[in-house]
Amino acid sequence: MKYYHVPQDFRWGVATAANQVEGAWNEDGKGLSIADCERYDPKKAKAGYKVANDITSSEIQKAIKDKKSDGWGKRHGVNFYHTYPEDIKKLAATGINTFRTSIAWSRIFPNGDDPEPNEKGLKFYDNLFDELHKYNIEPIITLSHYEMPLNLVLNYDAWYDPKVRDYFMRFAKIVVDHFHKKVKYWIPINEIDSILRHPFSSAGLVKDRFPNKNFEKVIYQAMHNQFVAAALITKYIHENYTDLVVGSMITSTMVYPYNSDPRNSLKSVQVMRESYNFSDIQIRGNYPLNLLSKLKKLNVKITEKELKVIRDNTADFVAFSYYSSICTAFDTIGLKITKANRTEGVYNKYLPTSDWGWQIDPVGLRIILINLYDRYQKPLFIVENGLGAKDSLTESGKVHDDYRIDYLRKHIRQMLISLENDGIELMGYCMWGMTDMISASTTQMSKRYGLIYVDLDDLGNGSYRRYLKDSYFWYQKLLSFGDKIP
Numbered sequence: 001m002k003y004y005h006v007p008q009d010f011r012w013g014v015a016t017a018a019n020q021v022e023g024a025w026n027e028d029g030k031g032l033s034i035a036d037c038e039r040y041d042p043k044k045a046k047a048g049y050k051v052a053n054d055i056t057s058s059e060i061q062k063a064i065k066d067k068k069s070d071g072w073g074k075r076h077g078v079n080f081y082h083t084y085p086e087d088i089k090k091l092a093a094t095g096i097n098t099f100r101t102s103i104a105w106s107r108i109f110p111n112g113d114d115p116e117p118n119e120k121g122l123k124f125y126d127n128l129f130d131e132l133h134k135y136n137i138e139p140i141i142t143l144s145h146y147e148m149p150l151n152l153v154l155n156y157d158a159w160y161d162p163k164v165r166d167y168f169m170r171f172a173k174i175v176v177d178h179f180h181k182k183v184k185y186w187i188p189i190n191e192i193d194s195i196l197r198h199p200f201s202s203a204g205l206v207k208d209r210f211p212n213k214n215f216e217k218v219i220y221q222a223m224h225n226q227f228v229a230a231a232l233i234t235k236y237i238h239e240n241y242t243d244l245v246v247g248s249m250i251t252s253t254m255v256y257p258y259n260s261d262p263r264n265s266l267k268s269v270q271v272m273r274e275s276y277n278f279s280d281i282q283i284r285g286n287y288p289l290n291l292l293s294k295l296k297k298l299n300v301k302i303t304e305k306e307l308k309v310i311r312d313n314t315a316d317f318v319a320f321s322y323y324s325s326i327c328t329a330f331d332t333i334g335l336k337i338t339k340a341n342r343t344e345g346v347y348n349k350y351l352p353t354s355d356w357g358w359q360i361d362p363v364g365l366r367i368i369l370i371n372l373y374d375r376y377q378k379p380l381f382i383v384e385n386g387l388g389a390k391d392s393l394t395e396s397g398k399v400h401d402d403y404r405i406d407y408l409r410k411h412i413r414q415m416l417i418s419l420e421n422d423g424i425e426l427m428g429y430c431m432w433g434m435t436d437m438i439s440a441s442t443t444q445m446s447k448r449y450g451l452i453y454v455d456l457d458d459l460g461n462g463s464y465r466r467y468l469k470d471s472y473f474w475y476q477k478l479l480s481f482g483d484k485i486p
């Protein structure tokens, strides 16, 4: 039989984000966060509205008002704030040694600008990390994953505002100081490139709050502020805690030319380059010239001191998410359009498509691994990969998600082939989803990713009971093979 080998210290895990699972939006002193304003509205969704991108100031006000009166907030998340001991126990039984999540900024600083951190917020994560370590599971922590205190949006200018960058630094330093003995792996900002696609959920930017400004400039200024903050916290960690490591993180979508017309190839290189720009900055320490000239044209404020901070404080590993691929064409008229994790592209006739229209491409993952390793020669880490699908629960409490098993098996197989043949360094693999959770792009519950089913619907009805899916048992079996996988 053919076996694939993974390094003995390979990290196998699951991944999630605080705002998508925790719930408890107003418990133990937590403040309102931007994610608390994003709610699923079936009528609007039908009309193509994407809450995480298109939200307006008046919708935010309405959401806050409704939240206070009818408590719909319980619909955000799957109650992980209370169920984490049982959830982690179940996950530990799969054999994982890694758990990626984020720390909700609004639990630690409810308004972002509070004079002192909220001790109860710190305590929650202390308990969570202790629980993980009880099972020898190492946490990987994202400091900013589509969540920030809403006050920093309403009374400041979110990530556009240098003061907010300072508040982020204060939050980040406090949590690193507090948790450095429990958390070795840190990722400052989730999918740092995502600010270009959904500036609200990534950086709290609401277009109508900048009436006299070029919104593109606002986005790029906020992007620059995020790069500086990520470099500053990397510096802080490296200077104070030499045993900790820091990753950059981008969304990796494989992009092919629609056909061999060189103009389509050029287009695919341009689209890929846009996301590599982001890892280039965090790994190589320099703004690529194409991006720098764009920032200059937009008159984005950048100081020499900031550029030096970015240059001198690069990340230790290259983390990325991978779900899907697209094709590109210089002229898309008449071509079928598809999407991959919020990037639009041309449909690829060689690939199947998920329930949510993302094309399934395991070989694309191998290409990304090769591309990223050749580009940086730094250890890689797949921190998100999974399938969003409509699952159904049988009367006997089973979920037969063979399509998810198929997705995971094929992607992991390509990863193993790459490890064996392509001369890459890979630290680990975290499948996206532990329990089901609220989808980031659609805010729906019915777009399910987990190994564990949660009884909850898009409108918040359900018992929150957990059921182990077939994919749970499949992952458990896979991990039981250790470092030699058939």
Ligand code: BGP
Binding pocket: 017, 146, 190, 191, 251, 321, 341, 384, 388, 432, 438, 439, 440, 441, 442, 447
């Ligand atoms: C990534 C995000 C996650 C997650 C995932 C799946 O881009 O980092 O937060 O949600 O995509 O996307 P979705 O939930 O929109 O299906």
